[in-house]
């Protein structure tokens with residue numbers, strides 16, 4: 001198999017079929033958004049411009065930057081964010097999600113909120129997106145595999161949603177479930193994980209303002225490979241806690257058994273807080289490779305406790321042995 005770096009993927013490398021597929025999808029999406037806004041001329045130009053950059057959805061998402069949640073590191077190029085991905089439902093290679101997620105269907109979309117809440121409901125994507133003002137935030141993302149990126153996400157704190165559904169006193173954990181789309185998710189055949197992909201947070205983690213219900217990246221709606229149309233982002237934890245393409249958010253009393261714990265409990269813990277002092281059984285977590293800036297002589301970066309968010313989140317774990325609760 002050909003191994004390519006994301007930076008080596010040029011528009012000319014993409015097969016005509018994929019270009020056609022992507023172009024059609026972009027025009028549909030741009031057209032839909034634009035007709036809703038009464039801006040069809042603008043949409044036509046967007047769709048045309050997007051041809052040369054098939055990684056983008058071409059659908060802008062207005063948001064206000066929240067300076068309280070902006071890290072100062074250089075932002076990772078969009079081409080890396082959108083072509084170097086983990087989304088095992090589309091395959092386990094880093095470029096599989098980009099290569100294979102073109103047929104993924106994100107409309108219509110709704111998310112079911114249920115379990116221990118006074119107001120269980122199924123919310124359509126548009127209503128969910130309008131629930132609270134959208135913010136742009138620049139977060140570090142640290143994968144358990146030892147690489148990291150700096151990503152400008154668009155979304156709002158998950159707590160905005162949680163408040164509105166009124167959790168009961170029994171709600172101790174929040175479980176996030178990714179969609180299973182048999183006809184488009186080519187990776188489901190490989191039984192690496194027990195689908196659907198399920199992740200979870202403790203209630204106080206889910207309520208933390210950093211935990212972002214995310215609808216976009218780089219000012220546009222999420223590309224399929226990044227978890228369209230809605231995902232969670234938990235920046236102080238390893239990337240696998242940030243489930244993509246969510247269809248269910250359930251409030252429960254007992255700690256859920258997540259997909260990664262089911263697959264390899266000795267390797268992946270429930271907390272998964274970024275921690276340079278707790279190695280993964282097969283590799284160190286002390287350093288990381290920043291995607292997009294790695295060359296032969298680029299030194300690795302030191303990984304920071306809680307991925308650099310210790311000031312904001314360390315108190316959630318006061319008194320806990322983080323080597324035991326990894």
Ligand SMILES: Nc1nc2c(c(=O)[nH]1)N[C@H]1C(S)=C(S)[C@@H](COP(=O)(O)O)O[C@H]1N2
Pocket residue numbers: 081084085086087088089141142143144178197225226227238239240241242243244245
């Ligand atoms: N449904 C689903 N969500 C997922 C994954 C996955 O395989 N399936 N991979 C996780 C991992 S390991 C990481 S590092 C991040 C990567 O997000 P990104 O591709 O947008 O950078 O998504 C997480 N969310």
Ligand SMILES: [Mo]
Pocket residue numbers: 086142143144145238239240
């Ligand atoms: Mo990851």
